[in-house]
Amino acid sequence: GENVEQHPSTLSVQEGDSAVIKCTYSDSASNYFPWYKQELGKRPQLIIDIRSNVGEKKDQRIAVTLNKTAKHFSLHITETQPEDSAVYFCAASSLTGGRRALTFGSGTRLQVQP
Amino acid sequence: NAGVTQTPKFQVLKTGQSMTLQCAQDMNHEYMSWYRQDPGMGLRLIHYSVGAGITDQGEVPNGYNVSRSTTEDFPLRLLSAAPSQTSVYFCASKVAENTEAFFGQGTRLTVV
Numbered sequence: 001g002e003n004v005e006q007h008p009s010t011l012s013v014q015e016g017d018s019a020v021i022k023c024t025y026s027d028s029a030s031n032y033f034p035w036y037k038q039e040l041g042k043r044p045q046l047i048i049d050i051r052s053n054v055g056e057k058k059d060q061r062i063a064v065t066l067n068k069t070a071k072h073f074s075l076h077i078t079e080t081q082p083e084d085s086a087v088y089f090c091a092a093s094s095l096t097g098g099r100r101a102l103t104f105g106s107g108t109r110l111q112v113q114p
Numbered sequence: 115n116a117g118v119t120q121t122p123k124f125q126v127l128k129t130g131q132s133m134t135l136q137c138a139q140d141m142n143h144e145y146m147s148w149y150r151q152d153p154g155m156g157l158r159l160i161h162y163s164v165g166a167g168i169t170d171q172g173e174v175p176n177g178y179n180v181s182r183s184t185t186e187d188f189p190l191r192l193l194s195a196a197p198s199q200t201s202v203y204f205c206a207s208k209v210a211e212n213t214e215a216f217f218g219q220g221t222r223l224t225v226v
Contacts, residue, residue, distance in 0.1 A: 001173065004156075006156075009154070031212065032211075032212035042219075043204065043219050043220055044204070044217050046214045046215070051212070089156055089157065091157075093211070099162075099164060099170055100211045100212065101147070101159055101170075102147075102215065104149075104156040104158070105156055106154055106155055106156040107154075107156050
């Protein structure tokens with residue numbers, strides 16, 4: 001099955017700096033890569049996603065890049081703010097039991113220091 | 115439009131007890147899933163469904179049963195609770211494959 005590895009597990013940045021979180025996946029047939037943000041005690045919520053026919057996608061301060069050859073994708077957050085502090089999960093959509101399902105990375109705890 | 119609703123929010127069980135975690139969505143989504151979240155391990159897929167009457171096993175299905183008799187509901191049953199099932203459980207739904215998954219607020223389960 002699919003294996004998604006996420007690094008780093010924790011990341012601390014100063015407010016205004018950029019943050020980068022990286023993920024690798026194992027299944028070359030994976031075709032959809034969402035990123036979820038989970039604030040403490042809350043449910044995960046989608047912040048951005050990218051499909052395999054696109055190399056980069058941007059939404060204001062958030063961008064995601066995908067390298068299909070190397071099988072890795074990254075989340076970039078610019079001009080970080082304290083409210084960006086949360087756990088971020090990457091995921092990849094792969095075939096599981098004959099149907100597509102999401103496999104999640106282990107998460108990155110981002111702390112933005114004011 | 116309530117989205118995805120899970121009940122209960124918190125539950126304590128004794129080893130060997132059984133219970134059902136409820137999940138309901140009012141968005142007419144065909145796809146529904148159950149995940150468990152453990153520290154340092156992300157979200158792991160337990161079972162999922164692509165429509166009423168259809169269920170499939172995910173990554174960690176042992177000890178759990180599901181059924182999907184209606185589009186709206188996707189209950190998760192713990193047959194005989196074990197301490198290893200202590201976790202936070204999330205239900206999610208989405209309209210189709212490779213689209214945004216909407217999560218419920220989670221159920222924190224402790225098995226003693």
